[in-house]
Amino acid sequence: xxxxxxxxxxxxxxxxxxxxxxxxxxxxxxxxxxxxxxxxxxxxxxxxxxxxxxxxxxxxxxxxxxxxxxxxxxxxxxxxxxxxxxxxxxxxxxxxxxxxxxxxxxxxxxxxxxxxxxxxxxxxxxxxxxxxxxxxxxxxxxxxxxxxxxxx
Amino acid sequence: xxxxxxxxxxxxxxxxxxxxxxxxxxxxxxxxxxxxxxxxxxxxxxxxxxxxxxxxxxxxxxxxxxxxxxxxxxxxxxxxxxxxxxxxxxxxxxxxxxxxxxxxxxxxxxxxxxxxxxxxxxxxxxxxxxxxxxxxxxxxxxxxxxxxxxxx
DNA sequence: ATCAGTGCAAAAGGTTTGCATCTGA
DNA sequence: TCAGATGCAAACCTTTTGCACTGAT
Numbered sequence: 413x414x415x416x417x418x419x420x421x422x423x424x425x426x427x428x429x430x431x432x433x434x435x436x437x438x439x440x441x442x443x444x445x446x447x448x449x450x451x452x453x454x455x456x457x458x459x460x461x462x463x464x465x466x467x468x469x470x471x472x473x474x475x476x477x478x479x480x481x482x483x484x485x486x487x488x489x490x491x492x493x494x495x496x497x498x499x500x501x502x503x504x505x506x507x508x509x510x511x512x513x514x515x516x517x518x519x520x521x522x523x524x525x526x527x528x529x530x531x532x533x534x535x536x537x538x539x540x541x542x543x544x545x546x547x548x549x550x551x552x553x554x555x556x557x558x559x560x561x562x563x564x
Numbered sequence: 565x566x567x568x569x570x571x572x573x574x575x576x577x578x579x580x581x582x583x584x585x586x587x588x589x590x591x592x593x594x595x596x597x598x599x600x601x602x603x604x605x606x607x608x609x610x611x612x613x614x615x616x617x618x619x620x621x622x623x624x625x626x627x628x629x630x631x632x633x634x635x636x637x638x639x640x641x642x643x644x645x646x647x648x649x650x651x652x653x654x655x656x657x658x659x660x661x662x663x664x665x666x667x668x669x670x671x672x673x674x675x676x677x678x679x680x681x682x683x684x685x686x687x688x689x690x691x692x693x694x695x696x697x698x699x700x701x702x703x704x705x706x707x708x709x710x711x712x713x714x715x716x
Numbered sequence: 717a718t719c720a721g722t723g724c725a726a727a728a729g730g731t732t733t734g735c736a737t738c739t740g741a
Numbered sequence: 742t743c744a745g746a747t748g749c750a751a752a753c754c755t756t757t758t759g760c761a762c763t764g765a766t
Contacts, residue, residue, distance in 0.1 A: 472723045493645040498755055513692050522692050529684040537703050540665055540674050544705040551689050553696040624748045650730055
């Protein structure tokens with residue numbers, strides 16, 4: 413299926429990144445990438461460590477952190493900030509570019525895209541004479557479910 | 565002048581917040597607020613500690629952190645994320661709501677507002693049936709100065 | 717064989733907390 | 742007076758790093 417195809421492409425592009433930077437393709441790095449690609453759309457490092465260790469005990473936190481760092485530099489994942497002490501990541505290639513709504517009560521994350529909003533952002537960067545490398549839109553609030561819960 | 569006026573208003577609103585929450589207006593808290601209001605538009609806690617201590621030695625980091633926490637809850641300052649390990653803050657009431665452009669090379673922060681962008685964000689929240697409490701737009705890139713520097 | 721990668725544990729950096737003491741209302 | 746605030750230092754949590762050992766090419 414196409415999901416596997418995309419995952420393969422991503423894994424391959426990481427291999428390319430590694431080779432291009434004189435880095436080595438190790439079993440640990442492969443395991444980390446595999447678990448990211450077939451895990452949930454958003455993750456943090458601790459979850460990833462658990463996930464990887466479930467199948468291959470003894471992978472060190474340090475290696476996971478280091479691999480995540482490379483994946484970020486390679487542009488394969490991107491770091492997000494949800495106002496928590498630890499970083500969250502998502503697979504950049506998955507579903508293309510999008511922004512986030514975060515429920516402050518239950519932590520649910522809703523993704524959305526909005527071409528008009530994107531255009532405004534591009535325009536703003538251009539106006540300020542800035543070469544945009546990336547951007548981020550986060551909307552915080554209370555989702556409907558939580559509003560209803562409160563009522564009861 | 566009007567800046568002093570605004571600062572007084574903010575200080576007063578913090579006093580109100582304190583009273584409303586059964587908290588006490590201490591000299592330390594006053595010093596922290598005063599320095600925020602007459603310091604730079606963006607700051608981090610470490611800078612604030614230095615600033616406060618310059619005039620009143622021995623104010624503890626803990627107290628500054630605690631006070632900053634209250635100021636955030638009171639809605640007087642807001643936390644920002646510039647992809648650095650420590651938090652940055654800005655005075656919410658100053659200049660009204662705005663978003664940020666951050667140069668990844670020199671760290672310069674440019675503020676901007678865009679009503680169309682704000683409207684898009686409001687619409688999105690409404691569409692997803694979310695009661696928006698706050699939002700954030702950050703654009704990262706390379707500013708013109710840094711682009712020119714690179715050339716030389 | 718070589719040089720990068722790994723695991724471990726320690727260090728680091730930002731932030732929070734427990735507790736004895738002090739203080740504003 | 743006395744709940745709440747402070748200062749100090751220790752604790753915490755996430756992330757990074759030094760180093761001896763392991764492993765890929």
